[in-house]
Structures are given as C-alpha cells and as structure tokens.
Amino acid sequence: MPYSSPSLTKLIEALRKLPGIGPKSAERIAFYILKSPPQESEALVSAIMEARWNVKACSICFFLADTDPCPICQDKARDQETICVVEDSRDVIAMERAGAYKGLYHVLGGALSPLDGIGPGDLRISELFERVRQGKIKEVILATNPTMTGDITAAHLAQQLKVMGVKVTRIAHGLPVGTELELADEVTLNLALQGRREM
Amino acid sequence: MPYSSPSLTKLIEALRKLPGIGPKSAERIAFYILKSPPQESEALVSAIMEARWNVKACSICFFLADTDPCPICQDKARDQETICVVEDSRDVIAMERAGAYKGLYHVLGGALSPLDGIGPGDLRISELFERVRQGKIKEVILATNPTMTGDITAAHLAQQLKVMGVKVTRIAHGLPVGTELELADEVTLNLALQGRREM
Numbered sequence A, B: 001m002p003y004s005s006p007s008l009t010k011l012i013e014a015l016r017k018l019p020g021i022g023p024k025s026a027e028r029i030a031f032y033i034l035k036s037p038p039q040e041s042e043a044l045v046s047a048i049m050e051a052r053w054n055v056k057a058c059s060i061c062f063f064l065a066d067t068d069p070c071p072i073c074q075d076k077a078r079d080q081e082t083i084c085v086v087e088d089s090r091d092v093i094a095m096e097r098a099g100a101y102k103g104l105y106h107v108l109g110g111a112l113s114p115l116d117g118i119g120p121g122d123l124r125i126s127e128l129f130e131r132v133r134q135g136k137i138k139e140v141i142l143a144t145n146p147t148m149t150g151d152i153t154a155a156h157l158a159q160q161l162k163v164m165g166v167k168v169t170r171i172a173h174g175l176p177v178g179t180e181l182e183l184a185d186e187v188t189l190n191l192a193l194q195g196r197r198e199m
Helices: A006-016 A023-035 A038-054 A089-098 A125-133 A148-163 A186-194 B006-016 B023-035 B038-054 B089-098 B125-133 B148-163 B186-194
Strands: A082-086 A104-107 A139-142 A167-170 B082-086 B104-107 B139-142 B167-170
Touching (some): A006 A023, A023 B038, A038 B006, A038 B038, A082 A125, A089 A104, A104 A125, A139 A148, A148 A167, B006 B023, B082 B089, B089 B104, B148 B167
Parallel strands (some): A082 A104, B082 B104
16 A cells, blocks of 8 residues: 555565465554554564574474473483374474373474475484484384375385384374264275274 | 473464464464574564554554654645544555545544543544644544444544534445345444435
C-alpha cells in the first residue's frame, strides 16, 4: 500500500518469512509488537539472539541444546544401548513429551528424498553408523516420519544397520488413539491390521 | 519438558506472547529461527528494533508512521474536509488497501467499552473534536467496527459532533460481497434490508 511506513513494511516482510505466518498474521503481529510495552519486544529480541548464540547441535546425537554433549547424551541414567533415530530435533521433544522412551537419540536432520536431491551425504547417517560401529548399541529404533521419504530413509538405514549385527526396529504404524476407524485412511487401516497384536 | 535447552524454552515463551501464536506454532517458529541462516534472524531482530524506534503515532491523526505528521496528513492532494474515524491503525491500512477513500483519518485507539472501563478519556476523542472545531472539516465518517463497542462509540461521537454543526455519517452495514444470503446472521440481514438502495 502507498502510505505504509517503510519500517513497518520491513517488519511485516521479516515476520512473513516465519513458518505458518501469512500476510494477515504478520500484520497483526507487527502492530502488536509496535503497541506492546518496550520490555516485551526487547525480551523477544534478546530471546532470539540468545537462542541463536547458545543453542548448538550436540556433537553426538545432533539434538539442539545449550550444552555439548546435550543433556540427553550426558544422562548416564538413560539406556545407553538403544538409539532412537528421528528426522528432526522437534521429534526428540515430541518423544520426550510422550515420556515412554528412556534411551538415546540420533537426529538425522531430514529424510532421504531423491526428488529433492537429498541423499545419504546430506543427513547425519555416517555419524549414526559410526556410533553403532563403536559396539555398545544393541537396538536402533527407526522413528522417521510415516511418510514416503521417512519410510525410504528407514528402509535404507535398516538395510545397512542389519549388516552391522544390530537389532533394527521401526515404530508401529496404526490408528491414532482417540480417532474413529471410519475416518482412518486406507493405508493406515491396512498397516493397523497387519500390525495387530494378540490380547 | 525436562531436557529442553533454557534458551530455547525462553524463545518459545517469548514467541507465545505474540497474537495468534499457540504452543505448537511457537515451537515451530523457534526451531525455524534456530535453523535459518544467521542473516535471516538478524534481519528479523533489526526489523523489530527499527520499527520500535522509527514508528510513532502521527500527532494529528494518530496513525502509526515513520514521519510526523504521517504521509496521509501531509498529502495535500487528499480531501482535507473529510475525516474517517477508525478504531485502530490497522483499519487505516485496510481502508487504504480498499482504495475508495481519499480523505483524512482519525485513529481513536480503541472503542468505548464501559464493561472494560474504557471511557472517552482513554481514546483520542478530544483530539478529534479539536480537529473538527478548527472549522475546515465538513464531514466525519464514523468507521468504527460493526460491533457493540464500535456502535456505542459511533453513537457517542455522532451525538457530540452534530452539535458542532458537522455532517456525520456511519459506514453502511450489510451483506459482505461474495457471501450467501442464507449464511448471513439475522442482525446483518435486518441492517442490509434497512439500508437498501434504489437501483
């Protein structure tokens, strides 16, 4: 628009680059920032800078943390013989929030996707193999996403990990709890049937 | 969660204060900020600081702008005899985007809301009256929101402005373009009927 302030336009454009923020939300957030008390926008600015400054990928598992190794790799109370392989640091947080897993992690940094030109060299795959080769790991749980690229990645890893003599498992596919059977898609329903367990 | 990095937690909390950002979006944006190139988060930080620094309310119409008076008040090509009264700076942007109005504005900074303790003294009402008293204004268009508080504000302003001998109008209520009649609420439908025009 012709009359907008250049600084405001710049702020709205910067906000629009964030994921899930469309033009309307960016405008709403920009005006909120302009009208909120100065301490609040200063807190946001310093939080962004501090996070960029402090948070690094753990040199063992590549989970984003303030310390290296990350608190999970440092925690000797956790099962040191199991690695859960995930695509992203956010998946680690989701798993930790669920609270059922007490082993170690390995963050790949994505999934294999030949169409997007993402090959094994673009992910932390050799680092995973190196951890397994050290001999302490007994089981690798492949918890990549139940998507095409996640499944391809899991298949690729499974093939190579089995050769190293380690137990390889894939997290179960099935019906999410709290949903209705009639709403499930066919692929999920087939996988839920195949993965049925005796009661 | 027990293992999150303190800097990350702080960033997620700061992001959650923004309007329309829930816990999931805040987490997604925080990880995006951590993984984006440093220039991108630096651009966001400097855009926030610059906007806070440069953008001020215009001393005439209270629209947020980099200059004082704002570009709209400075533009002598605009109709200097009409003021459109809106609640918020974002309403000015919406009006400018629509492009149909070529007069001046007055941003009240909210609406009268006795329940929330917002009275005439909390809004830029006396400043509006002062502008009208200077004698150049011929029409005041009340474009406060079509909500209870917006209507109360419009009624309050209309009463006092009429005494000053200025023409006072209210923007039309009716069916939004592109919607279906059967989906309109009863109040809107009644107002649309009352406001019907000869074709």
